Amino acid sequence: MSSLSRRSVLKTAALGSAAAIASPYVRGAYAAGSLTLGCWDHWVPGANAALDKLAKEWGDKNKVEVKIDYITSQGEKDKLTAAAEAQAGTGHDIMSHRDWNIRIHQDKLEPLDDLVNGLIGKYGPISPVAEYLAKIKGSWRGVPTTVGSQVKPCCSRIDLYKEHAGIDIPALFPADESKWDKAKVDGWNWDTYVTAAQKLFKAGFPVGLPMGQTSDAVDWVGGLFNSYGVVMVDAKDNIKINSDETRVAMEIARKIMEVSPPDVYAWDDAGNNRWLISGKGSNIMNPPSAWAVAKRDNPKVSEQCWTHPVPRGPKGRFVGQLPQFYGVWSFSKNKQAAKDFLTFVSQKEAVASLVEASVGYDLPSFKSMYDLKTWNEVGPPAGTVYGYPPRGDEQTSITGAPARSEVGAQIYNQAINTVMISKFTQGKEKLDDVIKWAEKELEGTLRA
Amino acid sequence: MADTVQTWGATATDKAAAKPNTMQLLLRRRSTVAFLMCLPLIAIIVCLVIYPAFYSIYLSLLNKAQTRFIGLANFTYLMSRDTFWMVVYQSTIFALAAVFFKALIGLITAHLVNNLPAKGQRKWRGMLLVPWVIPLALSTLGWWWMFDPTNSAFNYTLRSLGFSGVPWLSDPYWARFSVILVNVWYGAPFFLIMYLAALKSVPEQLYEAAAIDGANAWQKFIHITLPMMRNIIAITVLFSLIVTFANFDIVQIMTAGGPRNMTHMFATYSFLLGIRSGDLPLGAATSLFMFPILAIAAIFILRGVRKRGREIG
Numbered sequence: 001m002s003s004l005s006r007r008s009v010l011k012t013a014a015l016g017s018a019a020a021i022a023s024p025y026v027r028g029a030y031a032a033g034s035l036t037l038g039c040w041d042h043w044v045p046g047a048n049a050a051l052d053k054l055a056k057e058w059g060d061k062n063k064v065e066v067k068i069d070y071i072t073s074q075g076e077k078d079k080l081t082a083a084a085e086a087q088a089g090t091g092h093d094i095m096s097h098r099d100w101n102i103r104i105h106q107d108k109l110e111p112l113d114d115l116v117n118g119l120i121g122k123y124g125p126i127s128p129v130a131e132y133l134a135k136i137k138g139s140w141r142g143v144p145t146t147v148g149s150q151v152k153p154c155c156s157r158i159d160l161y162k163e164h165a166g167i168d169i170p171a172l173f174p175a176d177e178s179k180w181d182k183a184k185v186d187g188w189n190w191d192t193y194v195t196a197a198q199k200l201f202k203a204g205f206p207v208g209l210p211m212g213q214t215s216d217a218v219d220w221v222g223g224l225f226n227s228y229g230v231v232m233v234d235a236k237d238n239i240k241i242n243s244d245e246t247r248v249a250m251e252i253a254r255k256i257m258e259v260s261p262p263d264v265y266a267w268d269d270a271g272n273n274r275w276l277i278s279g280k281g282s283n284i285m286n287p288p289s290a291w292a293v294a295k296r297d298n299p300k301v302s303e304q305c306w307t308h309p310v311p312r313g314p315k316g317r318f319v320g321q322l323p324q325f326y327g328v329w330s331f332s333k334n335k336q337a338a339k340d341f342l343t344f345v346s347q348k349e350a351v352a353s354l355v356e357a358s359v360g361y362d363l364p365s366f367k368s369m370y371d372l373k374t375w376n377e378v379g380p381p382a383g384t385v386y387g388y389p390p391r392g393d394e395q396t397s398i399t400g401a402p403a404r405s406e407v408g409a410q411i412y413n414q415a416i417n418t419v420m421i422s423k424f425t426q427g428k429e430k431l432d433d434v435i436k437w438a439e440k441e442l443e444g445t446l447r448a
Numbered sequence: 449m450a451d452t453v454q455t456w457g458a459t460a461t462d463k464a465a466a467k468p469n470t471m472q473l474l475l476r477r478r479s480t481v482a483f484l485m486c487l488p489l490i491a492i493i494v495c496l497v498i499y500p501a502f503y504s505i506y507l508s509l510l511n512k513a514q515t516r517f518i519g520l521a522n523f524t525y526l527m528s529r530d531t532f533w534m535v536v537y538q539s540t541i542f543a544l545a546a547v548f549f550k551a552l553i554g555l556i557t558a559h560l561v562n563n564l565p566a567k568g569q570r571k572w573r574g575m576l577l578v579p580w581v582i583p584l585a586l587s588t589l590g591w592w593w594m595f596d597p598t599n600s601a602f603n604y605t606l607r608s609l610g611f612s613g614v615p616w617l618s619d620p621y622w623a624r625f626s627v628i629l630v631n632v633w634y635g636a637p638f639f640l641i642m643y644l645a646a647l648k649s650v651p652e653q654l655y656e657a658a659a660i661d662g663a664n665a666w667q668k669f670i671h672i673t674l675p676m677m678r679n680i681i682a683i684t685v686l687f688s689l690i691v692t693f694a695n696f697d698i699v700q701i702m703t704a705g706g707p708r709n710m711t712h713m714f715a716t717y718s719f720l721l722g723i724r725s726g727d728l729p730l731g732a733a734t735s736l737f738m739f740p741i742l743a744i745a746a747i748f749i750l751r752g753v754r755k756r757g758r759e760i761g
Contacts, residue, residue, distance in 0.1 A: 075700070079723055104726030107513070213706045263597035265707040266618035274598060406512070406726075413725040422708045437530075444529055447512070 041070035050357030142325030144365035165196035175383025201259035208275035210267035213415035219320025222399030227313025233403035321396035522733035554639020580637035620710035
């Protein structure tokens with residue numbers, strides 16, 4: 001029997017305290033407790049399993065029990081859960097936040113500057129859209145995820161464009177950026193897009209760009225507006241929608257709507273996917289989900305799909321981007337473990353496994369990661385989603401920027417840009433009246 | 449005899465036991481027992497209705513960041529917005545049209561079912577209640593598929609018959625019609641069952657007397673059935689008006705407020721502002737706008753019910 005002196009007890013206690021202070025969480029046999037995550041429920045079968053695998057790998061190594069709850073974004077259930085947890089001050093340690101949710105919960109989220117700046121130091125520049133959405137007052141409140149983050153470039157039917165519009169899409173954007181011909185790529189602009197759309201409409205295969213009030217519609221219109229230099233509200237709260245740029249962009253939108261199916265005003269985010277998969281549509285602007293579903297449901301269509309950059313405008317080529325983020329709640333009970341786990345899943349090796357599991361749908365926010373093999377390999381046709389990550393002169397954008405993110409969130413979620421176009425095209429309202437309406441709506445978004 | 453023995457043999461403790469204490473007396477009162485039995489329900493109502501109601505009033509008085517009390521500024525802001533007034537107009541049109549048609553269809557079907565032979569009546573009653581018992585979100589999804597903008601089953605049928613398709617959800621006015629139609633389909637069985645119960649409580653002798661006086665079916669309906677049903681009609685309309693004004697599922701699933709915000713209701717607009725745009729106080733203020741409208745309707749309807757009750761009494 002060993003004797004327990006007062007001195008040895010004190011010594012042990014002192015060592016224990018020192019260890020507790022020095023190490024963020026104790027690496028004993030599950031002594032570090034548990035880590036809970038509320039994550040976006042991926043629509044790609046098997047994609048959640050890739051995150052589960054990473055969580056298990058990290059949990060086993062660090063003796064932390066990681067539990068992931070997958071929450072669907074159907075009916076905004078994930079946003080409702082986040083809102084409820086923020087109000088209650090209790091819930092998961094880590095929560096995934098779509099689009100503007102980091103800004104909405106900024107006061108209840110832990111700063112993640114060390115983590116994100118470390119990643120930037122290692123992987124280079126981060127997406128400006130991610131920075132706009134998650135870096136608030138100079139502090140990162142969320143780390144961009146790979147899971148669920150997306151851009152919405154063109155996905156066109158190779159055969160229909162060639163036959164009816166005389167454009168060879170894979171020749172224009174081959175699956176090797178070094179082979180892109182700058183002059184030809186520059187020629188892929190909104191005027192070319194409209195001309196092709198008119199020809200495809202006449203041939204009975206209209207393009208399918210949604211004009212409802214959901215994100216697919218808001219995102220492509222945001223890209224169009226940015227490429228013509230339209231600013232709704234600037235960073236200093238000035239309303240700038242009444243401009244010549246707006247009038248030109250609205251005219252382009254009108255021309256596109258004239259040759260679009262009349263149903264586009266009621267499409268949700270699945271409407272354009274269904275349009276392409278049905279074989280009736282010639283082009284949509286979407287992540288490669290439509291191609292992936294067509295591969296299962298209508299392989300003849302998927303074999304003719306090619307994802308490539310959006311058209312260019314006078315101010316550049318802008319594709320709508322919708323990143324997701326992980327946020328660590330300020331009321332989390334295991335903050336250091338949460339940050340360590342997020343660092344782990346943000347490494348390129350982990351990102352590669354997530355991109356592969358999502359068949360190329362998930363898009364990291366670092367351009368240096370766009371060389372992952374998945375985008376070169378998946379098919380048929382081979383190279384079909386090579387053009388999914390922004391390449392060449394394509395820049396990412398989000399509707400609402402460059403306004404303060406509090407203002408931008410309202411512009412985006414109230415779909416002011418698509419309602420403008422709907423009023424102008426479907427409602428046949430005068431352009432000046434539509435712009436006046438938009439000015440009044442934008443004035444409302446500036447409310448303190 | 450037994451009582452006598454007990455009295456003689458009683459100890460001090462037994463006497464104390466025989467005399468009920470305050471708690472026992474309290475428990476013997478019927479009102480106390482009733483209160484205790486209602487307590488779980490009261491607790492649920494306090495937690496899930498009263499607390500959220502007061503919390504939403506509190507929220508509606510805060511600024512967007514929920515850091516400052518701003519009085520009624522959210523309400524005055526809403527009243528200055530054209531889109532908000534459009535929502536008020538749409539909610540009113542939706543609720544009035546849907547309740548009117550639900551009441552009309554409920555009344556007609558209740559009469560039809562009431563006149564069926566007793567043997568087959570239960571089957572019809574069961575079948576007609578089906579829309580009301582299916583979870584609303586599920587049935588609305590079914591309707592959405594039938595109205596689907598591109599692959600509508602209705603349009604497929606219309607086109608097969610040589611007609612052109614109808615823009616059920618892409619044209620704002622057709623979209624309004626569609627959401628009202630689904631609400632009527634879902635809510636009419638509630639009216640049917642209430643009216644059927646009311647019809648069955650009308651004394652048969654009144655109809656017999658009217659028949660002797662030579663009254664036709666219409667006269668019987670106007671002078672006997674309708675007056676006897678007035679209270680139940682009023683209360684059913686009030687209940688339905690409240691539920692229809694607050695409707696969320698149907699509009700959210702079918703149109704999400706579009707096209708051009710022209711099908712938004714109070715609840716969906718409140719969700720858009722509060723949850724999607726992150727302005728909970730403004731969302732709360734929007735949803736609270738329903739309260740005065742419904743309160744006024746409730747006062748008028750219930751006053752009528754009480755008045756008729758006194759007349760009958």
